[in-house]
Amino acid sequence: MDLSWLDDFLWTYQNVIHSVGINGLLALSMYVVLAVGQLSLGQAAFMGLGAYSAALMTLKLGWPFWMVLPLSCVVPILFALAIGLPTLRLSGVYLAIATVGLGEVLKALYVNIDYVGGALGLTGIPEATETWMIYGLLALAVLAFWLVARSGIGRAMEAIREDETAARVMGVSCFRYQLGALVVSAMLAGIAGALEAHSTSLISPGEFGFEPEVSILSFALLGGIGTPIGPVVGAFILTLLPELLRGMADLRLVFNGVIIVVAVLFMPEGLVALRLRRRSA
Amino acid sequence: MLAQQLVNGVLLGATYALFALGFTLMFGVLKVINLTYGFYFTAGAFAALFFTRYVVASVWLALPVAAIAAGIIAMACDGLLLTRLRRRGAPELSSLMVTVGAVLALNSAAAALFSPDIRRLPVGLVSVESFNFWGVRVTTAQFLVLGASIVLVGALIWLLRGTRVGVAIRAVAENPEAAGLMGINTGRTAALVSFVSGALAGAGGMLIGLNFNAIHPYMGEEMMLRGFVVVIVGGLGDIRGALIAGLMLGVVEVLTAGYIDSGMKEAVSFAILVLVLWTRPSGLFGAPKLRRA
Numbered sequence: 001m002d003l004s005w006l007d008d009f010l011w012t013y014q015n016v017i018h019s020v021g022i023n024g025l026l027a028l029s030m031y032v033v034l035a036v037g038q039l040s041l042g043q044a045a046f047m048g049l050g051a052y053s054a055a056l057m058t059l060k061l062g063w064p065f066w067m068v069l070p071l072s073c074v075v076p077i078l079f080a081l082a083i084g085l086p087t088l089r090l091s092g093v094y095l096a097i098a099t100v101g102l103g104e105v106l107k108a109l110y111v112n113i114d115y116v117g118g119a120l121g122l123t124g125i126p127e128a129t130e131t132w133m134i135y136g137l138l139a140l141a142v143l144a145f146w147l148v149a150r151s152g153i154g155r156a157m158e159a160i161r162e163d164e165t166a167a168r169v170m171g172v173s174c175f176r177y178q179l180g181a182l183v184v185s186a187m188l189a190g191i192a193g194a195l196e197a198h199s200t201s202l203i204s205p206g207e208f209g210f211e212p213e214v215s216i217l218s219f220a221l222l223g224g225i226g227t228p229i230g231p232v233v234g235a236f237i238l239t240l241l242p243e244l245l246r247g248m249a250d251l252r253l254v255f256n257g258v259i260i261v262v263a264v265l266f267m268p269e270g271l272v273a274l275r276l277r278r279r280s281a
Numbered sequence: 282m283l284a285q286q287l288v289n290g291v292l293l294g295a296t297y298a299l300f301a302l303g304f305t306l307m308f309g310v311l312k313v314i315n316l317t318y319g320f321y322f323t324a325g326a327f328a329a330l331f332f333t334r335y336v337v338a339s340v341w342l343a344l345p346v347a348a349i350a351a352g353i354i355a356m357a358c359d360g361l362l363l364t365r366l367r368r369r370g371a372p373e374l375s376s377l378m379v380t381v382g383a384v385l386a387l388n389s390a391a392a393a394l395f396s397p398d399i400r401r402l403p404v405g406l407v408s409v410e411s412f413n414f415w416g417v418r419v420t421t422a423q424f425l426v427l428g429a430s431i432v433l434v435g436a437l438i439w440l441l442r443g444t445r446v447g448v449a450i451r452a453v454a455e456n457p458e459a460a461g462l463m464g465i466n467t468g469r470t471a472a473l474v475s476f477v478s479g480a481l482a483g484a485g486g487m488l489i490g491l492n493f494n495a496i497h498p499y500m501g502e503e504m505m506l507r508g509f510v511v512v513i514v515g516g517l518g519d520i521r522g523a524l525i526a527g528l529m530l531g532v533v534e535v536l537t538a539g540y541i542d543s544g545m546k547e548a549v550s551f552a553i554l555v556l557v558l559w560t561r562p563s564g565l566f567g568a569p570k571l572r573r574a
Contacts, residue, residue, distance in 0.1 A: 039374045041381065086558040092374045093314045093517070097509050098558060100316075104506040105551040112544025210502055214385040217378065253389035260382025264375050265365060 010131065018199045020239045021134035022192050027219035027231035028141050029188035034225045035149075036174075036181045037161035038092055042083070042099030043189045043216045045106050046076040048208030050190025051197040052110065055122045058198070065128035065198060072194035073187040080186035081179075088178045095182075103213055110205035121204030122197075129199040137195075138232065141188060145228035157181070211253055218256040221263035285417050286539045287532060292423045294531020295430040296489050300504055301511035301523045302437060303481030309518030310454040310474045312373060316380040317358050318482055318508065319501030320387045325351035325483025326490040326500060327391075330400055338403050340491075344429060347487040348480035355479020356472050358383065367471070384502075391498040400496045407491065426488045433484055434524065440477070441520070450474060454518070510550045514557050516564020525566065 010017065026043055033040040054072035057063045063071075083102060087094040111119045148154050159167040160174050168174055197203045215238070223234025238259070242252045304318050328350035329343040337343075362383055366376045411420040441447040452460040453470045461467045482501075489504070490496040511530055515522025530550060537549045557565065 037372075037374070039377060082555065083558075086555070086562060090558075090562050092372075093377060094513075094558065094562070096374070096377055097314060097513065098554065101506055101509045101551055101554055104503075105547045108544070108547035112542070211385060211389070214381055217381060221378070221382075251389075251393065254386045254393070257382045257384070257386030257389065261362065261379050261386070264379045264382070265362070 014131070015200070016240070016243055017131060018129065018134060018195075020236055021131070021138050022196050022199070023216070023219060023235040023239045024138045024232040025134070025141065025188055025192040025195075026216045027223065027235035028138075028145065028228060029185040029192065030216050030220040031225050031228055031231040032145065032181045032185045032188070034220060035161060036157050036178045037164060038088070038178055038181070039096045040099045040182060040185060041096055041213050041217070042080075042102045043185065044208045044210075044213035045099065045103035046080065046186040046189035047193035047196070047212075048103075048106055048110070048203075048205075049076045049079055050193030051203045051208070052116055052122070052193075053190075054194035055125050055197045055203060056116070058125060058128075059122065065126075068198075069133075069191065069194050073190035076186040076190035076193075077183055080182050084179050084182040088175055088182070100210070100213075103208065103210060107205045107209045110208075117204075119205060121202060121207075123202040125197050125201045125203070127198060127201050129195045134195055134199075137191065142228050142232060149228065153177075214260065215253070215256045218259045218263075222259050224267075282539075284415075286535050288417050288419065289423075290532030290535035291528055292419070292427055292531070293492075293535060294528035295427050296485055296492065296527075297507050297511055297530050298524045298527025299430045299433060299481060299488070300485040301508050301515070301527050302434065302520060303478035303485075304508045305512045305515065305518055305520060305523040306437075306474060306481075307478040308512065309520070310450055311359075311363070311367075311471055313363060313376045314373070314380070315359075315363075315478075316377070316384045316505065317355075317362075317387060318478070319505040320358075320384050320391070321351040321355050321479040321482035321501070322486040322489075322504055323388070323391060323498055323501035324354050325486035326496045327395070327486075327498075328483065329487035329490065330402060330496050333403050333406055338406055340406055340425065343406075344484055344487055348484040351483020351486065352476040352480035355475045355482070359471065359475035364468070364471070388498060388502060395498055397498055401494050402491060402496070422491050426492050429484065429488055433481060437477070437481070437520075446473065506547060507550065510554045513554050514565055516566055519564055519566060522564050522566040526564075 026047060029046070030040070030043050050072040053075040054068050057068045057071060058065065079102065083098045084095065087098050110116055110121070116122060149157070156167070156172045156177055159170065159172055160177055164174055193208075196207075216235075219235035219238055220231040221234070222238060223230030223232065225231065238256060241255075300322060303321075304315070307313060307315050307318065325347040329347040332346045333339070333343045362379050363376050366379065407425060408421050411418050412424070439447075441450060449460070449465045449470050450473070452463065452465055453467055453474075457467050460470075485504075486496075486500065489500070507530060511523050511526045512518075514530070515524070515526035530553075533549060533553065534546045537543075537546050541549070
């Protein structure tokens with residue numbers, strides 16, 4: 001069978017295909033925090049930390065990609081701990097505020113530090129990301145989250161999300177689950193950042209600010225956070241839609257913002273309102 | 282040199298305090314982190330810009346226009362987005378998420394509508410002359426900013442402490458349900474608080490636009506980081522704390538820019554925010570409070 005058309009197709013649309021998958025990973029990293037009833041607005045910031053640290057490891061240290069990719073989650077995890085440890089003991093708004101702040105501050109730092117390329121960012125990053133890596137990781141992450149959601153940990157997470165007080169009364173350590181979720185989320189976002197940096201071969205501070213951050217939230221809320229599939233579907237739709245409707249590029253962000261408002265006000269279950277099926281306990 | 286920088290820092294801090302005041306008031310009474318607050322700031326600056334350019338080039342008229350315009354927008358946003366959630370008794374993160382989405386939509390729409398260019402208030406709106414006090418230079422604009430901030434803060438404190446409306450607002454902040462049972466119209470109080478907070482943000486927007494001579498659609502977003510630092514360091518919902526923390530932040534920023542590197546301003550303020558969260562999460566001036574589930 002002649003599959004050369006598939007090669008052509010993949011080659012032409014490689015950027016779109018990559019960004020769809022990477023956005024899927026980011027949506028999952030948002031999902032895991034929302035799943036424990038917290039709101040982190042630092043996904044883009046964690047992604048930026050992963051992207052910048054990976055790009056620096058490749059460009060300045062010359063390390064191979066198979067080493068860089070797993071290591072790209074180290075810096076995001078450290079930042080997640082520095083912010084998560086104090087804020088998760090407080091009410092939910094503190095994590096949200098601190099993570100928005102983190103994004104703004106990192107953007108300002110990237111612009112002002114010449115070593116990381118200033119406002120222009122880093123260029124000439126070798127294109128080491130393969131499509132199978134992105135989708136392999138995405139499939140792996142969905143599968144892992146699905147299994148976790150069906151396990152006892154998933155029950156605990158759902159209990160925390162529905163009613164933190166009740167969960168605590170039942171002996172669930174909310175703090176530990178929430179910190180764990182934040183760390184996993186930072187890890188995923190960091191790796192997504194490394195993949196992104198080695199896919200587009202250039203990164204700049206503007207890619208990791210408030211707008212991309214809120215867009216990631218819109219992926220998760222459009223899909224709904226009942227299952228790990230929902231956010232990924234949301235990311236696919238919201239990444240492909242602007243590609244199909246070229247004319248509305250200007251209004252893409254307005255649209256993403258409106259989706260969040262509508263999702264929270266009118267359809268809290270999301271578009272993919274699937275319920276996880278579990279054996280009754 | 283140091284004296285000049287301290288004075289500049291205090292003057293900058295006065296606008297930060299003014300900006301953060303409405304933000305912390307909104308949280309204190311309505312129990313909502315309202316991220317659209319940054320948009321009210323931008324809206325005030327733009328209202329002042331269009332008013333001075335097309336109607337009358339007067340600072341004294343532009344300030345109330347900016348405040349009222351932003352206040353009305355704030356009231357509309359609160360009514361459209363948050364009233365429904367409040368009535369439903371939705372968790373605080375739902376309302377936070379709604380404002381996150383709304384501010385992205387509003388900012389992007391403003392940027393698409395007005396272009397992201399930097400605009401300036403008309404030349405000659407305030408005289409460019411400056412005054413010299415023992416070697417410390419203060420411009421007319423800075424004087425105006427300081428004077429307006431003092432008047433607005435004074436008016437807010439009078440409203441909250443010296444009037445019946447203020448008693449109602451403080452009662453709603455304490456316990457909305459009990460306040461409602463005592464015959465306070467909580468819906469109207471929420472609208473009033475939104476208006477007052479929005480007006481403070483709008484006035485702040487115009488004053489910062491005047492001080493830095495730059496108005497653009499993303500100015501509110503850039504300001505929000507300062508707002509976060511001030512309200513966390515001062516203690517969420519603490520008005521006196523926000524005033525002190527605002528002044529402190531202004532001084533810290535100016536000193537960082539003067540003695541370390543102006544590119545490190547944001548990083549230093551954020552480091553302070555994280556440090557306060559680690560050590561005194563209820564703010565520098567608040568009593569430590571245990572987490573209530």
